[in-house]
Amino acid sequence: MARGAMLSFRLGLSDGVSVVARLWQDLLTGIGFDMVTVAAEGPVDRVVPGLGIDQPDGPDPDALAAAVADVDLVVVENLCTIPLNLAAARTVARTLAGRPAILHHHDPPWQRERFAAVTELPPRDPAWRHVVINRLTADQFAQRDIEATVIYNGFDTHGPNGDRSAMRAALGVDDPTLLVVHPVRAIARKNIPAAIAVTEQLGGTYWLMGHAEEGYDATLAQLLAEARCPVIHRPVARTPDIYAAADLVVFPSTWEGFGNPPVEAAVWGRPCVVGDYPVAGELAEFGFRWFSPDRLDEVRRFLESPDPELLSQNRAIAQQHFSLDRVRSDLVALLADAGWLP
Known part of the structure; x- marks a missing residue:
């Protein structure tokens, strides 16, 4: 062999x-x-x-x-x-x-x-x-x-769904809480201030997945301490459970070579707020429907009255192309x- x-x-x-x-x-x-x-x-x-x-x-x-x-x-x-x-x-x-x-x-x-x-x-x-x-x-x-x-x-586009109840219980989050997940390492280009701002404006709890890297420790500590929303900073392995637990995915990066979380959100049926980094536009050309950090009124309407067609369309695109x-x-x-x- x-x-x-x-x-x-x-x-x-x-x-x-x-x-x-x-x-x-x-x-x-x-x-x-x-x-x-x-x-x-x-x-x-x-x-x-x-x-x-x-x-x-x-x-x-x-x-x-x-x-x-x-x-x-x-x-x-x-x-x-x-x-x-x-x-x-x-x-x-x-x-x-x-x-x-x-x-x-x-x-x-x-x-x-x-x-x-x-x-x-x-x-x-x-x-x-x-x-x-x-x-x-x-x-x-x-x-x-x-x-x-x-x-x-x-991506594993036909994998099992995650366990929402178990992950929320592990995080200490009750079901009515709007949980906003940011599944990234904590570095400058991930635009953590924008992710926190989105969560604050939506009245949610901010969940940051990754550790600080590239000398970002002090900046991150200050950002999380000053956040005007509940914060969970708990790394968890990248599994469907994190998307099942979340109500919204935020990904306002200023630069990414690709950006897995928006496609993962599509696979596991979660709405996603995506920043205007160049490759996001390339991926959006496949037909994904994501939300802009500058149009949170649309996000609020979706969270109040979810559009299953948007989620099913995103999942179908992920299954076809990714x-x-x-x-x-x-x-x-x-x-x-x-x-x-x-």
Whole structure:
């Protein structure tokens, strides 16, 4: 059996890249690869120190080479895309030179102001294939003479519904309470002030899912302390239960490479308030009906008198365009074209 490896800074955690990597890992297993995970952090099969975020020395080249020595195909999840560890990206690129590899790109440096000066990522090699998660990024790759295939993130669109009562009981929230969930890490571009403001204006309870990262701890503590609404800051694994418990999903980000929560809200039948980040417009072209943070009167009307047609339309769009079957089909086509099918 052919062996494949998922390689990144961290894997098996609740961040968006880890979630997508796990789905790809499962799909590649179904296609016929014996999959292993390689990272510096998380519950992974092969731990390589130095691959992690903000580990400036990078990994030992021999240790990395040994970790992928028996691997036929390596999928690099964002490590050679966003410059959170340039030393690791350089070592990975050298180790994989001339070998079958898919570089799965979520956040290229030019899409982040603080990384805009970094021009060495993504690395290039004729043996590799590049995959991006939206058309906007594919166009930007083309402007840099890099051919990239678009494979949108996929979701279990036919999975079981969550347990509303159990999750609300775990949170200490009674049924009449308007629970507004913000299923994100706490970082600046997630626009937590806007999410809190939406909750305040709707008279709800704000539930923030993720921990603070990227030095956002003090800012977050102040925002939550000053919020004029009840606040729950409790990380929970990304399951249908969080959407079943919530009455409304908020996602007012200023930038996202994709943005899983609005599609997850569609899958599990919840209305969603979505910010005007560029890729949101690309996703909305499929026909999703989301609400704007600037038009909360429409949200109030919906919450008072839900429109089942809106929710069923969103779910149907997610099932048609963002299913795991669609991702599997895209992956099979990519592997077949490269001659990498097991």
